Amino acid sequence: MKSVKVAGxxxxxxxxxxxxxxxxxxxxxxxxxxxxxxxxxxxxxxxCSDKDRDAIRKDIESRxxxxxxxxxxxxxxxxxxxxxKDKISEALGI
Amino acid sequence: MIxxxxxxxxxxxxxxxxxxxxxxxxxFLNDLFDGLMQNEERYGYPSCPCRLATGKFELDRDIICxxxxxxxxxxxxxxxxxxxxxxxxxFEGKTSTKPIPERRPKEKxxxxxxxxxxxxxxxxxxxxxxxxTLAKEFPQIKLKIWYCRxxxxxxxxxxxxxxxxxxxxxxxxxxxxxLGMGKQA
Numbered sequence: 001m002k003s004v005k006v007a008g009x010x011x012x013x014x015x016x017x018x019x020x021x022x023x024x025x026x027x028x029x030x031x032x033x034x035x036x037x038x039x040x041x042x043x044x045x046x047x048c049s050d051k052d053r054d055a056i057r058k059d060i061e062s063r064x065x066x067x068x069x070x071x072x073x074x075x076x077x078x079x080x081x082x083x084x085k086d087k088i089s090e091a092l093g094i
Numbered sequence: 095m096i097x098x099x100x101x102x103x104x105x106x107x108x109x110x111x112x113x114x115x116x117x118x119x120x121x122f123l124n125d126l127f128d129g130l131m132q133n134e135e136r137y138g139y140p141s142c143p144c145r146l147a148t149g150k151f152e153l154d155r156d157i158i159c160x161x162x163x164x165x166x167x168x169x170x171x172x173x174x175x176x177x178x179x180x181x182x183x184x185f186e187g188k189t190s191t192k193p194i195p196e197r198r199p200k201e202k203x204x205x206x207x208x209x210x211x212x213x214x215x216x217x218x219x220x221x222x223x224x225x226x227t228l229a230k231e232f233p234q235i236k237l238k239i240w241y242c243r244x245x246x247x248x249x250x251x252x253x254x255x256x257x258x259x260x261x262x263x264x265x266x267x268x269x270x271x272x273l274g275m276g277k278q279a
Contacts, residue, residue: 022128
């Protein structure tokens with residue numbers, strides 16, 4: 001599974017995203033994190049193979065989430081669905 | 095060839111016809127148009143940019159923009175799932191958009207996993223030719239003929255639309271059309 005790492009000055013939390021390359025909400029989420037100088041890593045699920053898509057779905061469901069994007073996972077514990085600026089900010093303490 | 099301008103014109107025309115509006119946030123709207131164009135280029139049809147598509151027409155049919163869920167979502171939440179189409183109060187800035195719940199049934203969401211075509215591979219057959227072939231390939235898809243009891247609109251699909259595209263009657267107005275080859279007396 002090909003993930004992309006985006007460097008940022010703030011690497012206090014481990015931030016991982018499942019996104020779609022075509023999704024406007026996903027773009028907003030990435031832009032928000034970049035503007036806040038948060039380091040994060042993402043996978044564009046629509047560009048993944050069938051096998052990887054299955055693995056992603058299982059990973060999301062094992063974390064109690066649903067396969068709708070973007071999904072923001074903070075420190076392997078907090079899962080946020082959608083571009084919820086308030087929830088993301090709260091989870092990252094920004 | 096599909097262009098951003100064509101995508102925009104199609105969306106504007108659809109909004110006018112169906113009494114809704116396009117998202118007033120221009121940069122966000124352009125991102126949505128980009129996503130629609132990207133999907134049309136890779137799949138052959140403009141599936142929702144914010145949902146995971148398979149590239150198989152029959153499995154993605156309900157999320158081809160404007161998706162089956164647009165009208166009830168715009169009515170209830172003020173915008174559709176991707177927020178391309180919005181309600182008048184949202185267009186006028188009286189209400190803001192935010193992510194809304196997914197109305198698409200789970201079994202359809204699950205269809206996007208394990209049967210996808212990715213990496214720019216497009217359909218080898220045109221959408222109009224896929225109904226019979228994919229119905230055979232995916233026996234779980236039970237296509238039926240539905241008709242609107244109000245205006246007579248007929249469609250061939252798994253479930254009736256939420257709202258009739260012609261007369262705007264609700265899903266409850268649709269009935270399944272049973273075709274039989276009875277013996278004549």
